[in-house]
Amino acid sequence: MTAAGTDRETRDAVIIGGCGRVGLPLGIALASRGRTVTLYDINAAAVDTVNGGCLPFDEDGAAEPLRAAVANGNLDATTDPGNIIDGTNAGLATNGLTVNSANVTIKGLEIDDFTGDGILVNASNSAIGQNSIGVFGGNGGNGINIAAGTGAAIGGTVGANTIETNGGAGIAIAANSSVVVGNTIGDFGAGNSGDGITLSGSASNNQIGSDTNGVRVRGSGTLYLGVNDETLDDNSGSFRVTVYY
Numbered sequence: 001m002t003a004a005g006t007d008r009e010t011r012d013a014v015i016i017g018g019c020g021r022v023g024l025p026l027g028i029a030l031a032s033r034g035r036t037v038t039l040y041d042i043n044a045a046a047v048d049t050v051n052g053g054c055l056p057f058d059e060d061g062a063a064e065p066l067r068a069a070v071a072n073g074n075l076d077a078t079t080d081p082g083n084i085i086d087g088t089n090a091g092l093a094t095n096g097l098t099v100n101s102a103n104v105t106i107k108g109l110e111i112d113d114f115t116g117d118g119i120l121v122n123a124s125n126s127a128i129g130q131n132s133i134g135v136f137g138g139n140g141g142n143g144i145n146i147a148a149g150t151g152a153a154i155g156g157t158v159g160a161n162t163i164e165t166n167g168g169a170g171i172a173i174a175a176n177s178s179v180v181v182g183n184t185i186g187d188f189g190a191g192n193s194g195d196g197i198t199l200s201g202s203a204s205n206n207q208i209g210s211d212t213n214g215v216r217v218r219g220s221g222t223l224y225l226g227v228n229d230e231t232l233d234d235n236s237g238s239f240r241v242t243v244y245y
Contacts (some may be wrong), residue, residue, distance in 0.1 A: 012036045013162065014084065014110045016136045019046035019056055019077055028062055031069035039077040040084065050077040087114030087139070095120045096139060102149070105129075107158060112137035117145040118166060121175075124149035129158030134192070138165035142172040143185075143192060149175050156181035169194040179207045 013030055015023045018039025027037045041047055046056040053067040069075035085096050096111035096118045105127040111118045111134070118133035118141075126149065133143040143163035146152045154171060155161055160182040163170040170185035170192040185196045199206060 013132060013135065014038045014040055016040050016084065016086075016110070016112070019043055019050050021057060021059070024050065024055075024066075025059060025062060027075055028065050028069055031074035032065050035074065037069075037075050039075070040079070041077060042079060044079050047077040047079050050075075083108050084110040084112070086112055086137075088137075090114055095141070096133075099123055099126055102126075105158065106131060110136070111139065113139065115140040117141035117168070118143045118163070120145045120147060121152055122148045125151045125153075127153045127158045129153075129155055129161060131161045133161060133163045134166040135162055135164055138167060138192075140167040142166060142168035142194070142198075143170045144172070145169075146171075146173045146175045146178055150177045152178040154178065154180045155183040160184060164192060166192045167194070168192065169198040170196045172198045172200075173203050173206055174200040176203060177205045178203075181207075181209060 012035040013027075015027050015037060017023045018027050018037075019041035023039060023041070027039050031037045039047070039050060043056075049056040050066070051070065053070040055063055055066060066075070087094060087096055090113075092115050094114050095116040096114045097106060097109075097120070099106070099119070099121045100123055102124045103126075104123065106119060106129075107127075108130045110132045112132075116139065118139040119128060119131075120141075121128075121144070126146075128144060133139065143166040144154060144161070145168075146154075152173075152175065156179055162184045164184075164186040171180060171183070172194075173180075180197065186192055197208065
């Protein structure tokens with residue numbers, strides 16, 4: 001089973017309201033740093049203007065970076081909501097996705113504004129990649145919560161996730177044998193309110209990072225690596241496992 005979008009699953013970010021005075025400068029800034037960005041907006045005229053490489057309003061210093069970002073393919077705009085899952089009206093204690101079946105892949109989704117977790121996993125062998133979780137509207141709980149099951153893959157070969165501004169941890173793991181590789185946690189936003197990554201005392205044989213790609217964490221809490229069997233000593237160089245405060 002796969003939950004995935006087809007238009008934007010390879011983009012680094014999807015910005016809701018992206019052709020406005022807040023979203024567009026953010027999108028230009030990310031695209032200028034080499035990120036691939038899709039701007040979602042219901043204003044069709046503004047979308048057409050941006051896709052033509054022009055600003056829909058005056059913004060000092062933004063015209064040339066916008067033209068360059070559109071020309072090189074790092075920035076585009078659309079009125080199609082595509083793979084956005086918005087929990088604004090979902091009610092209390094609601095998760096963006098709850099996984100109760102094994103062997104599920106969750107890929108290429110934008111999950112925002114739920115009162116519970118962005119993704120709650122209660123089954124084995126979940127693969128979670130190329131998602132933006134809480135980036136443009138934080139979820140009330142954890143970004144990703146591996147509560148049960150074994151063998152979850154977060155990032156790695158399925159693709160990196162961007163996880164930020166959630167009310168709990170960026171990633172919370174209470175299960176065994178999870179692998180967390182190559183994700184960005186809090187990099188472009190205010191960070192998650194809880195820990196970047198939390199591993200409970202009952203979790204074991206979990207791996208964070210690898211010898212080629214690690215985990216970047218920015219948050220107000222602590223990166224707990226503790227008493228479990230996380231593999232960390234193979235990391236090397238900058239941004240393999242880095243904690244920002």
